[in-house]
Amino acid sequence: MKEPCQGERRLCGESIFKTGKAMTDPNKIIINLALFGMTQSGKSSAGNILLGSTDFHSIFAPCSVTTCCSLGRSCHLHSFMRRAGREVALQFQVLDTPGYPHSRLSNEHVKREVKEALTHHFGQEGLNLALLVQRADVPFCGKEVTYPVQMIQELLGHAWMNYTAILFTHAEKIEEAGLNEDKYLHEASDILITLLNSIQHKYVFHYKKGKSLYEQRMKILERIMEFIKENGYQVLTFK
Numbered sequence: 621m622k623e624p625c626q627g628e629r630r631l632c633g634e635s636i637f638k639t640g641k642a643m644t645d646p647n648k649i650i651i652n653l654a655l656f657g658m659t660q661s662g663k664s665s666a667g668n669i670l671l672g673s674t675d676f677h678s679i680f681a682p683c684s685v686t687t688c689c690s691l692g693r694s695c696h697l698h699s700f701m702r703r704a705g706r707e708v709a710l711q712f713q714v715l716d717t718p719g720y721p722h723s724r725l726s727n728e729h730v731k732r733e734v735k736e737a738l739t740h741h742f743g744q745e746g747l748n749l750a751l752l753v754q755r756a757d758v759p760f761c762g763k764e765v766t767y768p769v770q771m772i773q774e775l776l777g778h779a780w781m782n783y784t785a786i787l788f789t790h791a792e793k794i795e796e797a798g799l800n801e802d803k804y805l806h807e808a809s810d811i812l813i814t815l816l817n818s819i820q821h822k823y824v825f826h827y828k829k830g831k832s833l834y835e836q837r838m839k840i841l842e843r844i845m846e847f848i849k850e851n852g853y854q855v856l857t858f859k
């Protein structure tokens with residue numbers, strides 16, 4: 621049976637200078653990200669931080685808020701990256717997705733919606749990184765926490781581990797509990813530790829308190845760019 625949305629790899633950094641739109645602007649790199657996670661895990665809010673905008677509707681609710689996928693684009697970020705002695709402008713494209721599991725939509729519906737959106741937005745250009753958005757103050761255990769990981773595996777295919785990182789939201793709760801990131805991860809559930817091992821410890825914590833929005837954003841973007849560089853700017857494409 622054909623693997624769904626089976627990805628093929630190519631070097632984004634190379635091809636961006638050789639093919640497509642980017643050929644017209646060799647000083648620009650587009651980074652494509654997709655957010656996955658359970659309902660109310662903080663996906664839209666994380667998307668807004670990444671974009672430096674309020675494009676995605678983010679609100680507390682006792683049910684799922686996001687019902688369809690949407691793509692947001694950041695402004696160009698200068699002075700963030702240099703290549704071959706030249707400043708390269710970075711633009712982030714972020715795909716927000718409905719919570720999985722969802723309070724109103726079936727799992728099949730959400731999966732189909734996300735699959736179509738990945739193909740539509742990143743089918744040709746490719747996806748640099750999937751971010752599993754997980755609340756740090758909610759224990760990672762039980763059957764439901766594994767659903768978004770299963771969806772990532774199904775949609776990204778066998779190489780999913782190379783293209784997945786965890787974005788822990790509500791990280792301020794860790795500090796409030798007198799822990800730090802290392803202690804938190806040391807005490808994490810076996811299932812979370814196994815997942816972190818699979819994705820080569822690609823994770824970032826998001827603290828809503830303390831630092832300015834700009835600082836919060838830069839910290840997360842720098843970490844994300846480290847993961848993408850370590851992965852050789854490879855992307856997953858979708859058919």
Ligand SMILES: Nc1nc2c(ncn2[C@@H]2O[C@H](COP(=O)(O)OP(=O)(O)OP(=O)(O)O)[C@@H](O)[C@H]2O)c(=O)[nH]1
Pocket residue numbers: 657658659660661662663664665666677678679680681683684685686687718719789790791826827828
């Ligand atoms: N304290 C705190 N609140 C957060 C954090 N991230 C998100 N929130 C809040 O959590 C609520 C839900 O956030 P959303 O970003 O809308 O969550 P979502 O995953 O997109 O939600 P659904 O679309 O319903 O699946 C909002 O009130 C956010 O302000 C965080 O890191 N810390």
